[in-house]
Amino acid sequence: MTDITKPATAVNIEAKLALFAEQWAPHRIAGINDYDVKIAKVQGEFVWHTHEATDELFLVVSGLLTIQLRDGDVVLGPGEIYVVPKGVEHCPRAEEETAILMLEPAGTVNTGSAGGPRTREPVPLD
Template identity: 50%
Template sequence: MTEPVNLARKLSLFQDHWSPRIIAGFNGHDVMVVKAEGEFVWHSHPDTDDFFLVLKGDLTIELRDSEVKLGPGDLYIVPKGVEHRPVAHGEVHLLLIEPHGTPNTGDEATAAKKVPV
């Protein structure tokens, strides 16, 4: 990486919701930004934790027995194997970090294709 990454500029390059865009790599992990709106699907990641950092907006991470409310600057990590569903109230911008190749739904067959931006 020879230049800094401007998150706002990267987020301005696309409009799709729930389609993570890879902005950098870090020790075998994808650093991504994503725009979210509405409900995502219930899912879990059997082998990895799920990292969420809210950059803009309000996000609720629903768990089967509780929920976690996040606003700008809030970070939450869903432990591996825990079923969850992110719900974006209006448009939400997120920074995500996952091991390279991790499907965003926990299932390769239903996952969004992650592309660099």
């Protein structure tokens, strides 16, 4: 939600990424309507999961991200986006530390249908 009592300021993604080191932990940097704009640092392989009710947008800020899909992988570099359609099983993976931005409805669980120890609530940085 936008707080109209705060002065208007731009969000610097690089500055927000510098505030944390933990990987695979989403951080909320903004909201738009009923959506969260989240960033994360990732390395290694996540978990295979689906989001039955929503699409999920990934934008690579730095590094390389592979979105593994059952019918073929999508490799993203800086400035590239991919939208995983709702209900499609996927597993993000990064060989080196990669910074990503995600756009999805507020309340979307990062591990989708899989749950487990990597499930995290987004940490607000907005």
